[in-house]
Amino acid sequence: MLDNRTQKYADTLAQLIRMDTTSYDNQTDKTAFYHFHKLLKEKFPNIFSVVEYEDFSGSFLLKWKGESSQAPILLMNHHDVVAATGNWRFPPFSAEIADGKIWGRGTLDDKGGLWAMLQAADELASEGFVPKRDIYFVSTCTEEQTGLGADIISAALKEKGLRFDMVLDEGGMIVFEPIAGAIGKYAMVGVGEKxxxxxxxxxxxxxxxxxxxxxxxxxxxxxxxxxxxxxxxxxxxxxxxxxxxxxxxxxxxxxxxxxxxxxxxxxxxxxxxxxxxxxxxxxxxxxxxxxxxxxxxxxxxxxxxxxxxxxxxxxxxxxxxxxxxxxxxxxxxxxxxxxxxxxxxxxxDSPLSDTESYAFKTVENAIARIFPDVITAPYIMTGASDSRYFSRVCDNCIRFSPFTINNEQLDSVHAVNENLDLDCLAPAVDFYRLIITEA
Ligand SMILES: [Zn+2]
Incomplete structure (x- = not known):
């Protein structure tokens, strides 16, 4: 039996998973992504009513005006997914709930992160919260392909002369035993990529x-x-x-x-x-x-x-x-x-972020408060992410998604049976709430 909060969260995330937003090479038809934007506006009406929304060919940028003129921060994820092939336990776009998990393409990469980010912002907006500084949100529809959405959005932000104190994108997660013999849970926080x-x-x-x-x-x-x-x-x-x-x-x-x-x-x-x-x-x-x-x-x-x-x-x-x-x-x-x-x-080229920076410290503190039994370790990602484009506008781009996953779940990214534990949903929202309220 799920508690009310988790049940409500699972229902919303399931609706995002059920909308097939697979991206392809040289994709010109962006209809599915625009349907997805519409769904987000329906599911998160409070935040969408207070932000400026700007479309970039199926990727989007939101600006939440803050009280001060302090340098802004930017939180990002992506809403495209890779094609779901192979033999799945449940159909990949069914968002089936079983064994305490939600199953489907995009649960981990990266609709789970996108959902948690917008859910946190939506709750805060409904409570009348106004951020201390401007907060930008980005979600792209090209991450699994060329990264063009991240390229054009970061270029537009640079054009406006903006510099961010922090960019937080998807990336490392909370894992068990990252190398043999290291017992415990580790939040692997990406500080750069090769x-x-x-x-x-x-x-x-x-x-x-x-x-x-x-x-x-x-x-x-x-x-x-x-x-x-x-x-x-x-x-x-x-x-x-x-x-x-x-x-x-x-x-x-x-x-x-x-x-x-x-x-x-x-x-x-x-x-x-x-x-x-x-x-x-x-x-x-x-x-x-x-x-x-x-x-x-x-x-x-x-x-x-x-x-x-x-x-x-x-x-x-x-x-x-x-x-x-x-x-x-x-x-x-x-x-x-x-x-x-x-x-x-x-x-x-992707420069390394400073582990003494405001950005890293903020993420590290949020992890310590929401996941007190977890050790935070910075690391260099060997894969490429959208945030590589944002070093144009920020010295400290951090890559972390606030979900605890086992090795099987890690292997399910870009493979069959992608799934996320329902227990992870509420802490992920709490994590983003803290990032936003502390900014
Ligand atoms: Zn991803």
């Missing part, structure tokens, strides 16, 4: 018939090149101050010699930077640039040698090595195999 660039490597030849091949044809050279790059040795592994803080916080739930090492990560940074990538690929990815080969092409006929063949790589570069040097290093290896390197698309 930069991202796509690189195309092309090998050329005279072509010819496959019956009389020469050595080192384009595909062979690409293969040798990929094998060399794959071990990752070309990139510098380093424990940045942020990663030292991550380990230091995580060590709080540990015992024994590993606790000692992580507690004193700064002192043991050379040892740790060598050992960690060998233990965990995920933890290792926080320490250095990574490269993953994702697409390729060769000849169009099975018996014809390609005149040119290419492979495409997704490179995520570390803050300490940066885009320029990471690209230079692989370009030099490519040259050894007579392969050309080309940058495809934009090069993204």
């Amino acid at each position: 930069g991202c660039v796509n690189l195309k490597f092309t090998a050329r030849s005279e072509g010819g018939h496959a019956s009389t091949p020469e050595n080192n044809t384009p595909l062979v050279r690409l293969g040798k090149f990929m094998a060399e790059v794959d071990n990752g040795k070309q990139f510098k592994s380093e424990l940045s101050p942020t990663v030292c803080t991550t380990f230091n916080r995580i060590s709080k739930g540990m015992k024994g010699p590993v606790k000692f090492l992580l507690e004193n990560a700064k002192m043991f940074k050379h040892l740790l930077s060598a050992v960690i990538p060998k233990i965990s690929a995920a933890a290792g990815a926080m320490l250095k640039t990574t490269i993953a080969f994702t697409m390729c092409s060769g000849s169009t006929e099975s018996n014809v040698l390609p005149e040119s063949a290419w492979v495409l790589a997704d490179m995520r570069y570390s803050h300490h090595q940066g885009s320029k040097d990471s690209i230079r290093v692989v370009t030099e290896i490519a040259k050894k195999y007579d392969i050309e390197t080309e940058i495809v698309g934009p090069v993204f």
